[in-house]
Amino acid sequence: MRYAFLLFIFLLGFESKSQDSKSEIGFVQYMISNESYDDLLYYFENEMPESFDRRSTQDSMYYYAGWVNYFKKRLETSVNYFENVSSTSELYEAASFYRALDYTYLNQYDTAKTIFNEFIKSEQHTDLAKYELCVLALLSRDLSNYDSLYKDLNKAVFTYKKQAEKLPSYREKAMKIKPKSAFLAGLLSALVPGLGKVYAGQPGQGMAAFFMNMSMAAVTGENLYRGGYDSPTFIASAAVFTIFYTGNILGSAFSAHNREKEANEVLDSDIIFDMHLPIRRTFQ
């Protein structure tokens, strides 16, 4: 009788713990459905129980924590949570794809590539993994690899059909972004003020810099002609002209460097978005 009572107490405890786990998962899902992401982040950081009675519950919690952190672009934290999802979990594949996206956002393309390749090896979600590898090649600007992957890609798959159609236009845009030499931009602006900015793709700023420098040069020339090289007005105007002139050279070099970087960043953010959509669609 006593043993039966103890067994009853044990089972009661187990049952209530299991109920707690269920309710915690339900609570997290409830917050996700209400888009209470800030509350979720606070929950995962401060109130998520350290362990659950069932491994599957634990895995689900890690998956949700990874997903919410991914959504809020807290990528390193997201990677940590996704890594904790066990390989036996039914959420493992989704966690791995999202983890690869985290690495892509973190510019760790090789790690992302390794994850996608594992799917191809294990013949799971092969088409999706091939698509992601193809996009990754475009992101790395490895165009010959991209071309061969794109050629072999099954473009009829619903989850990425529309995104795959956009890839050739991204490739074209990537080709158009020519690397600009900061040195050449500086040199051009040294020869003709503002020309370096025109080369960097900012013709308006180049024209403005040209007129500003030419006016200052004319003022300096006039002060030299009227007052001589030791006159205070010449020294002052020459100093101002030197500041404008050297400032324009440095500005042109920075512009050339930044313009290329900015153009690549804009394109990459579009490409990554089209990497994300099929994954989200597949593992909704």
Add this chain to the structure above:
Amino acid sequence: MVMLKQYDAALLAYERALYQAESLEEHFQLLTSKSELYLQLGSYENAFKTCQRGYFDQLSDTAKLKLKSNSALAAYLNSEFNKAEFELLNLKLALTDTSLMEETYFLQVLIHNEKQEWNKAKELLLKSVDLTEMKAEHRDSLKSVVELMYQEENIPKLKDPQKAGTLSAFLPGVGHLYAGYFWEGFANVALQLVGLGVGGVAIYFKYYITGVAVGYGMFQRFYSGGVRRAEYLANKKNYLRTRSFNDRVKLNYSFLNRLK
């Protein structure tokens, strides 16, 4: 938790309670409290979103009133006056007892004032006075206070920013003066004159290029900057006048409420 300033923990606690809420009434109460905490924290967008989570159609009239008033207040505080007005319009359509809308008169007055709809605001304030239980003579004197407040000469005289800009373009400094900033206008004119003076002196001493480039350069920068500044100052004056008028209305309304 709120008393201990553990706001994140409190917001999560509300969320957990919402998840476990067993009745519509409890759900509504929790949403209201959470939205009020967001309002207190100045997180108006979250306050608005929280109010939108209520099962609005299934609520009682008083609950609908509370929830929509909060969402309209959140939109108003977020300077989204049309959105706030739309929330109150939705409330009006949803209420079976439309007399409950009287509770939102103050907010409506503030929204109308922000949108410079002075007549609508005045009408609502007069209605509020009518609703007070007091002697007829007291009511009449209160009404005359409202009438006085919204008289032509007392409502904010708003400046036309475009006009301020145009005035400063034709007569430097006059746009600033029109916007009510005499000394700024004076300083702007002085700086433009300095530019022209530098140019004139340089040309007098036969420094023609310097005169044109430096003198005109200075003048042109202060001139175009002055035009833009005059427009900005007109907008600033409008904001300050509307704010001060709304503050006066708030003061009178709180007095009215005390009388109620």
